[in-house]
Amino acid sequence: MIENIREPKQKRAIEKKKKIIKAGFDLICKNGYHNTNTAEIAKEAGVSTGIVYQYFKDKYDILIEGLEKYGENIFFPVLDNKNIKLDKSSFEKLLRDIINHYISNYKISNIAYEELMSMVYSDKKVAEYYCKREIETTEFFKTILISNGFDKENLVEKVHIMIGLINNLCYEVIYHKHKNMNYCIMTNLVITNIKNLFKKDLD
Amino acid sequence: MIENIREPKQKRAIEKKKKIIKAGFDLICKNGYHNTNTAEIAKEAGVSTGIVYQYFKDKYDILIEGLEKYGENIFFPVLDNKNIKLDKSSFEKLLRDIINHYISNYKISNIAYEELMSMVYSDKKVAEYYCKREIETTEFFKTILISNGFDKENLVEKVHIMIGLINNLCYEVIYHKHKNMNYCIMTNLVITNIKNLFKKDLD
Amino acid sequence: MIENIREPKQKRAIEKKKKIIKAGFDLICKNGYHNTNTAEIAKEAGVSTGIVYQYFKDKYDILIEGLEKYGENIFFPVLDNKNIKLDKSSFEKLLRDIINHYISNYKISNIAYEELMSMVYSDKKVAEYYCKREIETTEFFKTILISNGFDKENLVEKVHIMIGLINNLCYEVIYHKHKNMNYCIMTNLVITNIKNLFKKDLD
Amino acid sequence: MIENIREPKQKRAIEKKKKIIKAGFDLICKNGYHNTNTAEIAKEAGVSTGIVYQYFKDKYDILIEGLEKYGENIFFPVLDNKNIKLDKSSFEKLLRDIINHYISNYKISNIAYEELMSMVYSDKKVAEYYCKREIETTEFFKTILISNGFDKENLVEKVHIMIGLINNLCYEVIYHKHKNMNYCIMTNLVITNIKNLFKKDLD
DNA sequence: TATGAATGAGTCTTCATTCAT
């Protein structure tokens, strides 16, 4: 078989491809991969069903491209580098900012988050993407902490734990699956916990 | 409409129903819900497709019954109550036991775990089941800790964080998605972390 | 193949067969032949599914036996012979009695009537039964009229037309599919019409 | 949910849709709704099963569209307006023309007629269609009669009875379920009967 | 006689993908 997938060169064609990615990714995030069919995607994108298969190998391909393009906002929301100012006294402030940032991002895209998390556990490429984002995030925090004089020893492990704690917390706050939990207290506990991880660096 | 679902009364029939649940749940856990069809389930269980629909409303129903029956081994593996001995000096030992127990259980059923976690994020009833198990586990630890004199204040929140930490750790150990991580160190960090949570109780 | 259908001899067995006929016929009349399954029939009759096939060749057989047993009340409701008194002056009264009798019978079993009429047009045996009832009814009226001195000439044809007129009228009255029709006038017209048929006999 | 039914735009596609309606309606009329499956319809129409569901919601939809398209020839066959000339002396001639027209039409489509009549009694939409046709026919005759100076009083009722008489007669002639009936005499009786209905107008 | 468990062919419907224009 010849490789039939075309990379659009013309401006209008590029726009079209983008529209398909957006429409497909949005629908999948909203209704799930299995509940979204290509006809819907084409309709939502305002194109014919046939054209979809000139730009994408298959339905799955749309998801993956969509993920690459929009996934950043959904898994481990990126922080604005410039706003991060960190010294020992402002560490707690930073943590609270991160938590708030995550929560407000998750709130916006919580349906997408659930649908994609589902695929993290069932699809290899989505899992890889999630992992990549996690590593990027880890690296990001590592860099910041190192440049602020934190000890490099076991830093990856500490950051990983930190991210896990934050993620768990935020997920709980957004979906509050457990009725009898006080999120204010939980947040404080998590922050204390993280500060304990970096005790040496903060003293 | 008539209620078509029959509860088998004969011994052999009850066995057959169990076989269907087992076959269905196993296949779903192995290949995913969408990649498992009723014909396969029937074949694997050694029955006809028709009988499946006499004992179950639909394919989904098989999953849910399977989950109720076998889910305990997959989400938050249950600990043998009798082996738990806890005083302040043995707290760390307990944590290590839990972690090892979780890891060895997850190792056995890691494919099932991933497939079901996928549904935790996409299916309401599976999500509810997961949540139920989480609450049961939380209650279990709460009870133990209280009966050993731990302070009740914020105990739910602390245990929840503890479980989150353990889960994250074990997941990472099993799947080690991140190459450059030292699990021994991570384990120690997590244990220290948890001990810090209960600092007051352990002094 | 051996003929497996058993004619029940024991009293209890005969009762059972009757129950199946009643349950089956009732359900078919209520929900239609295709929307009634044997499991329902068995359940409604309070017997097992297996036993059904010892008394009946198949589902269809139940319908036919039911029809033989209960059809009289549904197609061309039978008149009480003894109450019929007819002389020339009371002919109109008789017609009105018949019409009222038909209407009150159809009212009771109108759902059954529709379901069975449906089968009159699609099933050979039901059609035959309907036809048989029509002939019986024709004969019944013929006999009465003859014994009251009506002319035998073309009597079958006249009675057939009469029955058609009455049936149409009653059907319309029960279901009144047409909004703008005055049934009182229609009834009078039909009666006049029938009296015209037998003009010679009534003068 | 997206609206999945497509209205074909290309010429060939429109043809195909028509073919499906024709094939489906013909098969249903021949074998009955329940004895016709979509695969057969598709095969008869020379298309794939998939395309059927792009043009029709379901099998039932095919029937209804077929009915709208071809039902006129089956229930209450339409008369050619231009050929109808009516004055008092030609009334009987008109009646005989109608009867002959009905009989020759019914002869052609008698199997269809029976299958559809079956549905008139079991299916709501088919019943509605039948009723609509009956009303249209009533209106048609009303208009003609009025324009020829017939009295408007009770005209709907009279025409309804007339149509019933004709229908009954023609049905009997086609299917002659009763062996010992003289159709020539019956026809004459029916015509006399109808003329009696409009006695005032014809004098 | 009786039960109810078991069968499996049959049906409608969906949808990713390809094709003709």
Add this chain to the structure above:
DNA sequence: AATGAATGAAGACTCATTCAT
């Protein structure tokens, strides 16, 4: 480059009937 028509395999579910006990 684009359309939308067409494909057909696959899947969930039903139910009349038979079988084992």
